[in-house]
Amino acid sequence: MKNKIAKLKKLHLTVLGFCQIFIYLLMxxxxxxxxxxxxxxxxxxxxCAACILLKQVPESLDIASRFLLKNxxxxxxxxxxxxxxxxxxxxxxxxxCLLALFISTLVTLAVTSLLSDKxxxxxxxxxxxxxxxxxxxxxxx
Amino acid sequence: xxxxxxxxxxxxxxxITWTVFQLSSKLYHYCxxxxxxxxxxLSGVVLVALLHTFDISIEAYQQNSQVIMMMLAPATVALxxxxxxxxxxxxxxxxxxxxxxxxxxxxxxxxALLLLWLFKVDGSLLLSMISKSITSPIAIxxxxxxxxxxxxxxxFVIISGIIGAALATPLFxxxxxxxxxxxxxxxxxxxxxxxxxxxxxISEQCAAFSVLAMCLNGLLTTVVIVLFSMI
Numbered sequence: 366m367k368n369k370i371a372k373l374k375k376l377h378l379t380v381l382g383f384c385q386i387f388i389y390l391l392m393x394x395x396x397x398x399x400x401x402x403x404x405x406x407x408x409x410x411x412x413c414a415a416c417i418l419l420k421q422v423p424e425s426l427d428i429a430s431r432f433l434l435k436n437x438x439x440x441x442x443x444x445x446x447x448x449x450x451x452x453x454x455x456x457x458x459x460x461x462c463l464l465a466l467f468i469s470t471l472v473t474l475a476v477t478s479l480l481s482d483k484x485x486x487x488x489x490x491x492x493x494x495x496x497x498x499x500x501x502x503x504x505x506x
Numbered sequence: 507x508x509x510x511x512x513x514x515x516x517x518x519x520x521x522i523t524w525t526v527f528q529l530s531s532k533l534y535h536y537c538x539x540x541x542x543x544x545x546x547x548l549s550g551v552v553l554v555a556l557l558h559t560f561d562i563s564i565e566a567y568q569q570n571s572q573v574i575m576m577m578l579a580p581a582t583v584a585l586x587x588x589x590x591x592x593x594x595x596x597x598x599x600x601x602x603x604x605x606x607x608x609x610x611x612x613x614x615x616x617x618a619l620l621l622l623w624l625f626k627v628d629g630s631l632l633l634s635m636i637s638k639s640i641t642s643p644i645a646i647x648x649x650x651x652x653x654x655x656x657x658x659x660x661x662f663v664i665i666s667g668i669i670g671a672a673l674a675t676p677l678f679x680x681x682x683x684x685x686x687x688x689x690x691x692x693x694x695x696x697x698x699x700x701x702x703x704x705x706x707x708i709s710e711q712c713a714a715f716s717v718l719a720m721c722l723n724g725l726l727t728t729v730v731i732v733l734f735s736m737i
Contacts, residue, residue: 386580393583401728403643405582406721412586413593422587430584433577434713437703438545438671439527440578443571444642444664445550446557450564451657461625466638466662469617470669470696471677473639477610478683478692484602485685 375428382429386412519570526552544672546700582699585717588706592714599687606688607719610695611726614639634659637727638666641698644724648731663698670697671704686712694719 386408393408400407416422422430455462530548537543557567596603615636622632634654637645642663649659670693678689686709693701694716705716 383580386583389583389586390579401647402725403641403647405579405643406641406724408579408583409586409589409717409721412583413590416587416590417593422590427587430587433581433584434588434703434706437578437581437706438700439524440574440581441546441664441667441700441703442523442527442549442553443568443575444660445546445668446553446571447564447568448550448661448664449554450568451661454655454658455631455661458625458627458631461622461627462631462635462662463665465618465621465625465627465635466666467669468621469614469638470666471673472617473610473614473696474670474674474677474692475681476613477606477695478678478688479681480609481602481606481688481691482683482685484605485599485687488599488602 378425378428379432382423382425382427385415385423385426386429386433389415515570516573519567520573522556523549523553523571523574526556539675541672541676544668546668546671578699585702585713588710588714589717592711595687595711596714596718602687603691603715603718606691607695607722607726610639610692610719611723611730614696615727630655631658635662636731638662639696639698640724640727641720644728648728651731651735664700667697667700670701674701674704687715690715690717691719695723698723 389408389411390404391408392411393404393406396407396411397404412426416426452459526549527545530543530545530552533548534540534543534545553567554564557564615638618635618638619632622628622635630653632654633652634649634656636652636654637648637659640648640663642660645659645663646656649656674689674693674697683689689708690702690705690712693705693712697704698720702713702716702720705712
């Protein structure tokens with residue numbers, strides 16, 4: 366019985382969370398007439414802004430967003446399948462296109478992740494130094 | 507009658523797509539995350555093969571996958587949650603985010619264009635390649651602006667997404683990338699939302715930075731292209 370109530374409560378929260386997400390999406394749809402951005406991206410910003418205003422993530426929203434994000438890759442599958450529909454348009458150039466995409470994606474991934482790692486390392490070293498300086502100053506006093 | 511068959515088809519489509527995806531995810535982990543066995547590649551191949559053997563047209567499948575495709579928008583909105591949870595970390599590493607983002611936004615389209623030019627491909631294909639690292643709804647607008655073919659641009663967007671999602675993990679361990687922040691950032695820059703869907707598997711922080719990179723890269727490229735088209 367207790368288990369059932371807990372399950373019902375979770376279902377209730379999930380539905381509530383989904384409602385919130387659809388409200389943000391609706392806001393995005395409406396605002397996309399004014400802002401030259403896709404509705405989903407405006408909805409994303411609205412969702413984040415709402416959390417900032419509330420100063421927390423409502424449990425319901427958290428549950429619903431976890432569910433959606435865990436399954437996010439599935440929503441791309443129909444798009445992946447429809448690639449075959451447009452493939453003939455690439456006909457003679459498919460190998461060149463594929464190679465270009467392959468190399469440039471790998472290069473971009475490598476360069477950006479390496480640079481970011483270096484910059485983070487540098488930033489943390491500076492902050493460690495600062496805190497060391499601060500602590501030695503404290504002992505001087 | 508018509509309506510109930512429609513509903514049945516939609517449900518069958520959802521069930522089959524979901525099952526194929528779950529099985530390919532299992533196989534992917536069983537294959538120790540071998541890139542070619544990535545769920546997006548594997549389930550794509552399996553579904554196309556299934557449709558082919560049962561003589562169902564891709565158009566019919568696409569027609570009945572509207573529900574699945576529509577769920578992408580709320581999933582994108584849901585990315586606002588990990589973004590919010592990591593705002594503090596984000597503010598802390600402003601410069602570590604800005605420079606890779608700028609560099610990536612330049613390198614990604616430029617390297618692809620250069621390679622295509624080397625392979626002697628030009629015209630509308632070249633123009634459709636510019637938006638390859640941008641999330642597809644923005645990519646379609648950009649491609650229209652520069653005079654490419656939106657349908658082809660979407661193919662390029664999806665393929666670079668899959669390449670990033672499938673190869674990121676081995677690449678990161680090869681390069682010994684330590685921070686989830688860097689992993690998320692580069693996935694978002696190079697492979698937009700599909701990369702983000704694999705960043706979600708790494709950690710919440712990784713997802714947040716991937717979202718951020720995806721959005722900022724889209725905005726940055728749009729601004730640059732709009733400015734260029736004004737000149």
